[in-house]
Amino acid sequence: MREVLSLTVPFFGLIFLGFVAGRIVRRPASGLEWLNIFILYLALPALFFQLLAETPFEELSNIAFIVAVVVTTLTIFVAGFLIALVRTGRDVELATLHALAGSYSNNGYLGPGLAITALGAPAAVPVALIFAFENTMFFILTPVLMAIGGAKTGTPMVTAWRILVRIFTHPFILATIAGALAAAFAWEPPVMVDRLLTMLRGAAAPCALFAMGVTVALQRPPTREVVGDLTLFLSFKLLLHPMLAFVLVGMVHADPLWRTTAVLMAALPPATNVFVLATQYGRFVEGASNVVLVGTAVSAVTVTAILYAISSGLL
Numbered sequence: 001m002r003e004v005l006s007l008t009v010p011f012f013g014l015i016f017l018g019f020v021a022g023r024i025v026r027r028p029a030s031g032l033e034w035l036n037i038f039i040l041y042l043a044l045p046a047l048f049f050q051l052l053a054e055t056p057f058e059e060l061s062n063i064a065f066i067v068a069v070v071v072t073t074l075t076i077f078v079a080g081f082l083i084a085l086v087r088t089g090r091d092v093e094l095a096t097l098h099a100l101a102g103s104y105s106n107n108g109y110l111g112p113g114l115a116i117t118a119l120g121a122p123a124a125v126p127v128a129l130i131f132a133f134e135n136t137m138f139f140i141l142t143p144v145l146m147a148i149g150g151a152k153t154g155t156p157m158v159t160a161w162r163i164l165v166r167i168f169t170h171p172f173i174l175a176t177i178a179g180a181l182a183a184a185f186a187w188e189p190p191v192m193v194d195r196l197l198t199m200l201r202g203a204a205a206p207c208a209l210f211a212m213g214v215t216v217a218l219q220r221p222p223t224r225e226v227v228g229d230l231t232l233f234l235s236f237k238l239l240l241h242p243m244l245a246f247v248l249v250g251m252v253h254a255d256p257l258w259r260t261t262a263v264l265m266a267a268l269p270p271a272t273n274v275f276v277l278a279t280q281y282g283r284f285v286e287g288a289s290n291v292v293l294v295g296t297a298v299s300a301v302t303v304t305a306i307l308y309a310i311s312s313g314l315l
Contacts, residue, residue, distance in 0.1 A: 004308045007118045012300045014113075014206055018213020029218050032211060039109070039208050045175035046200035047112055048128040052179025053187070055125050060180050062129075064252040069130050069262050070137055072245045077103040077141070080236050092149030096142060097277065097284040098229075101291045102236030104138055106271040107131050108172055109212045113205035114268070115261055118307055126261040132176040138273075139166045146281055212296070215272055222290035233270070233291050238302045242267035260310055267306050269295030 052060060080102035084095035105111070108131055115123035143159050167173060181187075189197065222230060245266035249259045270291050278288035 001308055004304060004311055008300070008304045008307060011114055011117045011209065012303075014209035015213040015216070015296065015300075018210040018215075019217045020213075021210075022214035022217025029215075032214055035207060035211050039204065039211060041171050043200045043204035043207055044108065044112060045171045046197045047124060047204040048131075048172060048175040049179040049182070050194075050197050050201055051121060051124045052128055052176060053182035053189075055122075055179075055183055057180070057183040059125070059255075060129070060183055062254070062258070065126070065249065065254045065258055065262070066129060066133050068249045068252045068254070069245070069265075070133050072241070072248045072262075072266065073103055073105075073134050074137065075244060075248075076236055076241045079240075080233075081145075083232075093146055093281065093283050094149075096145040096149065097274070097281070097288065098233065100138070100142065100274045100277065101233040101270050101284075101288060103241060104271045104274050105134070105237070105241070105265055105268040106212070106296075107134065107265045107268055108271065109208040110268050111265050113209050114264060114303070116205060118264065119257060119261060123257060123261045126258045127265060128172070128176045128179070130262065130265050132173045135170065135173065136167050139163055139170075142277060212272075216293050216296050219275070219289040219293040220286065222294055229287060230291060230294050234295050234298060237270055237295060238267060238299055242306060263306065263310070264303070267299065267303050269299040 077099045081095050081099035084098035085092070088094045088098070107127060111127045111131060112124050115127045140163055143163060147156075147159055182189075188194070242263045245262045246259070249262045254262070270288075272292055275285070275288040275292050278284045
């Protein structure tokens with residue numbers, strides 16, 4: 001257990017430091033913008049590109065692994081959506097956002113840091129693939145379901161165009177595609193470029209974790225009225241999601257490191273994108289804020305428990 005804590009305490013410690021800074025310094029959310037730009041457009045893309053470019057292309061074309069991961073997350077999303085439809089009186093918009101809270105992992109900001117800290121640098125490769133394909137799925141599902149629910153998203157052509165733009169302009173997805181192409185053609189960047197990428201890569205995890213802590217600190221504390229909803233969302237996200245990932249990814253006989261990475265990514269708390277989308281559509285804003293805040297705090301315990309189960313051979 002001491003070995004597991006030696007991995008998770010520094011990881012969640014950085015989030016905690018960001019949280020404390022956010023509570024004490026009391027700056028508006030706009031104060032994070034330049035740090036988030038650095039993380040989103042430079043540091044994490046450099047990390048994903050470098051690690052994918054260094055990986056044999058045969059490993060990147062593991063279709064069975066990708067399908068298993070996507071089916072896992074889609075199953076959790078659909079189950080949450082159907083339950084939410086009943087609970088909300090067939091409110092498709094609200095049910096969509098509820099389902100996102102129970103299935104959309106924070107594998108962009110938290111994933112690389114946790115994977116590298118707990119499993120080593122090679123684990124960032126499956127993290128990049130999981131991020132690219134899961135986010136593509138959510139970028140498609142969310143606007144389509146919100147349009148079905150009555151949200152004003154424009155014509156079908158406009159919606160389809162927005163989906164394509166979101167997919168093919170996201171820095172993480174572009175970095176994943178570029179890294180895969182570099183691996184396919186065995187291309188190596190010039191030494192000076194490689195050193196710059198290495199510097200950016202080194203800053204990715206600590207900056208992302210600190211920024212995540214500040215983001216959580218800026219969320220409103222939950223009220224008693226939402227405890228029941230939070231319990232349901234977080235049961236799906238922090239318990240059912242990693243359990244199903246363990247089963248389905250195991251069925252395709254994935255590499256043990258990749259399987260463990262998939263389970264860890266499934267065990268992560270809800271992504272801040274859930275709050276961003278709720279704000280964008282003007283629904284479930286307070287609930288999304290609460291689920292990100294509480295989910296991140298509770299995941300310190302659940303992720304540690306999962307890592308302990310992995311290290312002790314239970315998973």
